[in-house]
Amino acid sequence: MKEAIRQVIEHEAKAIQAIPVEDGMLDAIELIHRQVHQKNGKLVTSGMGKAGQIAANIATTFSSTGTPAVFLHPSESQHGDLGVLQQNDVLLVISNSGKTREIIELIELAENLYAGLPLIVISSNPEGVLAKAADAFIYTGNPQEVCPLGLSPTTSTTVMTVIGDALVVSMMNKIGFSNEDYAKRHHGGYLGSKSRLQAESERRIDVD
Structure with a gap:
């Protein structure tokens, strides 16, 4: 059992080390800084299921480190919560598949409310609908899930969390927090x- 646990940890560690550090991360940091710290908007994060839990964590961590942020549930957005969006906000969505229906619907609704609202996407699918709609696309590296069935979000959510931490720390450094x-x-x-x-x-x- 200890060896099995060690293998899980090693699998996750390798996935983190393999996260591509590309221009999409830099673009995301610049978008958040411009919209929040220069235009007085806020960061709005979203995701469904486990990805949504990661998005919520990213929002609270940003807020506690000087960058106002809120989590918007994609389903609740269709029942009035979309009203949390304001003109100078920036939207960050997480979808491992890059084609989550509720997230696609959310960005369509957001565009209808405020055309041109900047969009950041974290996903394992660079060819997905969301990636193509993004102003800044952050690729996870598409890690294989450590789940023995290859189904349950495990390694993918670990990678998403680390990407969120990288964005938060980079912003803290940028604003001199x-x-x-x-x-x-x-x-x-x-x-x-x-x-x-x-x-x-x-x-x-x-x-x-």
Whole structure:
């Protein structure tokens, strides 16, 4: 059993190392920066099923690190939640297949509401409908799922999470996000205390 567990970890690690670092990531970072930090819009993420859970995590992580973001459920968007979109927003969607029906419908509805709304797509399918509609396409490398059936989203969601982390950290560096900035957004718990201590330490260093 330990060997089986080790093989799963090694499989996932290789998939992460194989993520292509291409211009699509740079394009996505520039789009988010322009729409959110220059035009005062926000990042709106979306995805169905497991991909949706990753999209929600990406949104909350962006928000806590200085880039306002929200998760929009693609099905709920058809029942009024589409109204969360504003003219200067940027939409980031995740679809492993690149042809998820609900996501395709979402971008069509978003285009009808605000024509030309920038679209970022994270997918394993560079030839899919979503990839062709994207202003910035981020390719996952199409990793094989570690699931023994090859069905359950496992390795693909791990890769999506890492791509999200790469975007978040890159944006933090781009906007110069500091411990003091973090502390203002994260008041409770261990991380709130740690960020305030680190911010105070930075202020003492600056004074000295």
